[in-house]
Amino acid sequence: MERSTELRTVKRSIWGELNYRLNWIIFGTIGAVLLAFIPVIGWIMGAGVILAVLWKTFGFRESQLVGSCPACTKLLPIDPKTDVFACPVCQSCIAIQEDKLVIIKID
Numbered sequence: 001m002e003r004s005t006e007l008r009t010v011k012r013s014i015w016g017e018l019n020y021r022l023n024w025i026i027f028g029t030i031g032a033v034l035l036a037f038i039p040v041i042g043w044i045m046g047a048g049v050i051l052a053v054l055w056k057t058f059g060f061r062e063s064q065l066v067g068s069c070p071a072c073t074k075l076l077p078i079d080p081k082t083d084v085f086a087c088p089v090c091q092s093c094i095a096i097q098e099d100k101l102v103i104i105k106i107d
C-alpha cells in the first residue's frame with residue numbers, strides 16, 4: 001500500500017513573512033557587526049551579509065514548498081534538498097518525490 005499527497009508551492013502568510021524578514025534583519029545585523037571585527041576579509045563578508053539582508057528584507061516574497069503529511073494530513077514545509085524526513089507530528093517516515101510526498105512503511 002502506498003499513500004501519497006501532492007506537493008504544492010505557497011506564499012508565506014503575512015505574519016510568517018514579517019517574522020522571516022525580521023529574523024533576517026536581526027541576525028544579519030548581528031552577523032555583519034561580528035564580521036566587522038575581522039579586518040578586510042570580515043569587512044567584505046560583512047558587506048555581503050548586509051546586501052543579503054537588504055535583498056531578503058525588501059525583495060520579492062518567496063514561495064515555499066509545502067505538502068500534507070500522508071499519514072496525519074498535517075501541513076508541513078518541505079525542503080526540496082532533503083529526500084526523506086520524519087513527520088514532526090506523527091513520526092511517520094516520508095519520502096519526497098518529484099511532486100508528491102510518499103509514506104514509507106518501516107516494518
Ligand SMILES: [Zn+2]
Pocket residue numbers: 069070071072073074087088089090091092
Ligand atoms: Zn504526520
